[in-house]
Amino acid sequence: MGNRIHNAAYQSKVMSAEDAAALVNDGDMIGVSGFTGSGYPKAVPIALAARAKALHAAGTPFRVSLSTGASTAPELDGELADANAVNFRTPYQSDPETRKKINTGEIQYADIHLSHIAPQFRNGFHGRMNLAIIELTAIKADGSLVPSSSIGNNQAWLDIADKVIFEVNSWQSEDLEGMHDILGGIKQVPLDFAIPIYHSGDRPGSKYLTVDPAKVIAVVENDTPDRNSPFKPLDDVSKSIAGHLLDFLDLEEKAGRLPNPMPAMQSGVGNVANAVLAGLLHGQFENLTSYTEVIQDGMVDLIDAGKLEVASATAFSLSPEYAAKMNDNAKFYREKIILRNQEVSNNPEVIRRLGVIAMNGMIEADLYGNVNSTHIMGSRMQNGIGGSGDFARNAALTVFVSPSVAKGGAISAIVPMVSHVDHTEHDTDLVITEYGVADLRGKSPRQRVSEMIKVAHPDYRAMLQDYYDVAVKVANGQHTPHDLSQALSWHQRMLSTGTMKA
Amino acid sequence: MGNRIHNAAYQSKVMSAEDAAALVNDGDMIGVSGFTGSGYPKAVPIALAARAKALHAAGTPFRVSLSTGASTAPELDGELADANAVNFRTPYQSDPETRKKINTGEIQYADIHLSHIAPQFRNGFHGRMNLAIIELTAIKADGSLVPSSSIGNNQAWLDIADKVIFEVNSWQSEDLEGMHDILGGIKQVPLDFAIPIYHSGDRPGSKYLTVDPAKVIAVVENDTPDRNSPFKPLDDVSKSIAGHLLDFLDLEEKAGRLPNPMPAMQSGVGNVANAVLAGLLHGQFENLTSYTEVIQDGMVDLIDAGKLEVASATAFSLSPEYAAKMNDNAKFYREKIILRNQEVSNNPEVIRRLGVIAMNGMIEADLYGNVNSTHIMGSRMQNGIGGSGDFARNAALTVFVSPSVAKGGAISAIVPMVSHVDHTEHDTDLVITEYGVADLRGKSPRQRVSEMIKVAHPDYRAMLQDYYDVAVKVANGQHTPHDLSQALSWHQRMLSTGTMKA
Numbered sequence A, B: 001m002g003n004r005i006h007n008a009a010y011q012s013k014v015m016s017a018e019d020a021a022a023l024v025n026d027g028d029m030i031g032v033s034g035f036t037g038s039g040y041p042k043a044v045p046i047a048l049a050a051r052a053k054a055l056h057a058a059g060t061p062f063r064v065s066l067s068t069g070a071s072t073a074p075e076l077d078g079e080l081a082d083a084n085a086v087n088f089r090t091p092y093q094s095d096p097e098t099r100k101k102i103n104t105g106e107i108q109y110a111d112i113h114l115s116h117i118a119p120q121f122r123n124g125f126h127g128r129m130n131l132a133i134i135e136l137t138a139i140k141a142d143g144s145l146v147p148s149s150s151i152g153n154n155q156a157w158l159d160i161a162d163k164v165i166f167e168v169n170s171w172q173s174e175d176l177e178g179m180h181d182i183l184g185g186i187k188q189v190p191l192d193f194a195i196p197i198y199h200s201g202d203r204p205g206s207k208y209l210t211v212d213p214a215k216v217i218a219v220v221e222n223d224t225p226d227r228n229s230p231f232k233p234l235d236d237v238s239k240s241i242a243g244h245l246l247d248f249l250d251l252e253e254k255a256g257r258l259p260n261p262m263p264a265m266q267s268g269v270g271n272v273a274n275a276v277l278a279g280l281l282h283g284q285f286e287n288l289t290s291y292t293e294v295i296q297d298g299m300v301d302l303i304d305a306g307k308l309e310v311a312s313a314t315a316f317s318l319s320p321e322y323a324a325k326m327n328d329n330a331k332f333y334r335e336k337i338i339l340r341n342q343e344v345s346n347n348p349e350v351i352r353r354l355g356v357i358a359m360n361g362m363i364e365a366d367l368y369g370n371v372n373s374t375h376i377m378g379s380r381m382q383n384g385i386g387g388s389g390d391f392a393r394n395a396a397l398t399v400f401v402s403p404s405v406a407k408g409g410a411i412s413a414i415v416p417m418v419s420h421v422d423h424t425e426h427d428t429d430l431v432i433t434e435y436g437v438a439d440l441r442g443k444s445p446r447q448r449v450s451e452m453i454k455v456a457h458p459d460y461r462a463m464l465q466d467y468y469d470v471a472v473k474v475a476n477g478q479h480t481p482h483d484l485s486q487a488l489s490w491h492q493r494m495l496s497t498g499t500m501k502a
Ligand SMILES: CC(C)(COP(=O)(O)OP(=O)(O)OC[C@H]1O[C@@H](n2cnc3c(N)ncnc32)[C@H](O)[C@@H]1OP(=O)(O)O)[C@@H](O)C(=O)NCCC(=O)NCCS
Pocket: A267, A268, A269, A270, A271, A272, A293, A360, A361, A362, A363, A364, A373, A374, A376, A377, A382, A383, A384, A385, A386, A387, A388, A403, A406, A407, A411, A412, A413
């Protein structure tokens, strides 16, 4: 473990993860670092989970509330959920163990727009934040705090938490120093300044996080790598969805509806996003920029190829191979990549100003363009809305992508009525499946129906048309015709028979 | 009719409304002025409706598409809908005749966030805009265009329309000159500047609209007053909802969760909004500001009382009595009131920066905080989402208000699952009825249930609890427990029996 704590005052606070975990109190609201499996604390949470288990075995209650940047990893969400040590969780997760406990009802989960959570804490909506646990790459001699592979809400948590524990992780490359741009001075509203970003590459902030040193109660050393899920080879369905989007953008540019160079793109994580990035690598678009949440493998390739000028995000979400490449070449990439506070990466002001093209995954969409990103059959939480609402509402072009079916065809991603709404019909411009692009722009709800049926799986097209034909006959109004007795019947059938097929 | 056209070039284009209406082509996409019944053209649309009726009688098809600021009045929406002359309508309406034809399916209606419509037109999502018809107060000798009682999308339409017809309305006070602040230079994204508003009272724009004079094909003179609906006396339910909100804000300020002075307020139109404004008149809050869509009677009273420092909006929505007062005293009020482009009044950037408190009406909300602002029983359009989504998503505190029941108690405003979603559970902070405040902040969906039941009408509380108890038993996940077989049963019962009561 290399020594990364070059400041004497912080050096004097170094202790073991176990000793640091002992400073956490039952009932604490804890703000932790971590975003899509990068930059989360890796030692204290494990020690805390062990402590919680021991306390529970002794009959002593011990549970905390956790607020992160976004999803973390097994060492944090997984361990603590498994130890029954989490009472409340916000704003986003994708951990199997946490998901299980949310859906058994053991964890209360508040699923919150990623740009809203820090302002909500500043406004006191979640009570006091008792403690922050934040991963760093290094502490410099003058006390400067070098962030690691994600920023998320770190600066907000350092601003508002009563006490702070740092984990200094020597697996992270010291050359990350200079990749971050931390905008300070964000307080409880009203603010009296604009977010001074007019291009994805602007760097109005500082390279370092800041904290009142008096709040720091422990510093823990560590060298565990980020989670970094391996890259899945691109499948045909994802490639075909990506192809439809790229063809569409090409036509839009030719029609003068998209400026050249293309406005900054935001892309959610997952297979389709990777396929889009791969498609861009071999396509004709140049001088690309990203204003997005996470840096994925494909963006690194686009930077290497000279096609992506700059990528602004709040975190890495890389495969182990690309994480190693990033760590080896951070000096080069820090000129092209900027990691910002998530209040800034996801800020409606900047998203709207830049005219971002937003592309996110979905669970299902309905005939009228309402989108469900979070719930399986209306009740069961998958991950959360994440930043998709920040982007979908404020982007210049809002795109949702999904394979047309899930679970081997038993579930249609296009349904009569979605079982939960995360993105309303007012927000959806395009829905893309492997069958093409449903272009909902400038259309009334009824005009959207044929577009949506076109992109449904052929097995479900006649069923959708039948639903609509009956709805038109029985509805109490022709704006958004629904047959309320059948609107959710596909979901009910799935729950009772295991397939949406009649 | 006083002469308000002081410029020779424009004077030479003066013609009758009938002659101007003859310049409109079948199939035109027309951008018109008008917002909540103020500042809409009042002569050409009536002449156009007459022309359409005559053409239809002769067997000639004639229909146009209409894009406004927001709702207009019988002389525009009403006449044209009645003449079967409207093919497509966007982004918001509240006209009985138009509503009828939307719900019979004769008018295609795209219900769009009020801040999104101008950018969508600039991006080409709605095709070309063939013509703009815009009301003005006066044209000055140097050709400056003095706006009237609303701005809405006027500057956007003047920027992008191929041709322009002006209606110069001498009923509007000439002293309105100077009340407007028109921000120019808003183009197709990306923009390279911030919206330079840091306080509700900032005036970074111009007092006048601008147009390329070559595009102006007609100027029509007119002196018809704005629609201006009479003020309804405050009812007890509205007063009690307003009282709950004001008590809540008072407590929040004491708890340090609201700065003093209070951030700018946005209030939807209607009885509850009026009751809140009346409550503020007799309450303890001082140095108030508004960053909202429309100027209502109550704001005028608050200005008179010295409690409201400045009110920023895009339009008037006054009673005839207050409209007369405004016209008589516009010289005074123009120092305290600013009418802006609706791209600015509703801009997410400014709403977020100012930390606006947003309060809007709703049709219904569900146990988990999803809100329906637009649809009756899932299919039938009432008005539209208007600007409520611009504010609800980006405000610091998002409040929805409604009486607990509609139609004499046959309909509960709190239901198991809303029949349409305009504002998601991620956006709703408070739901207020005459029974109190449901405070959903920082709560998981299940934690919200008891808050929502508390504000339901007593007649429906046990029914809601029963629904929830069964849902918990049968749902496929405990995050948002739903019984899909019963989720919409209240709406179905209403449609078949005329009441939601079992
Ligand atoms: C919607 C979302 C879950 C799709 O994820 P993905 O990885 O792209 O897509 P997948 O097809 O692999 O689906 C993930 C899982 O959901 C399941 N699923 C997808 N659609 C489904 C549907 N309509 N019904 C039931 N299950 C469905 C898949 O079967 C898969 O389940 P498994 O893990 O048990 O195999 C994901 O995009 C998400 O969480 N989005 C919300 C947050 C967001 O948009 N973030 C980006 C910006 S921050």
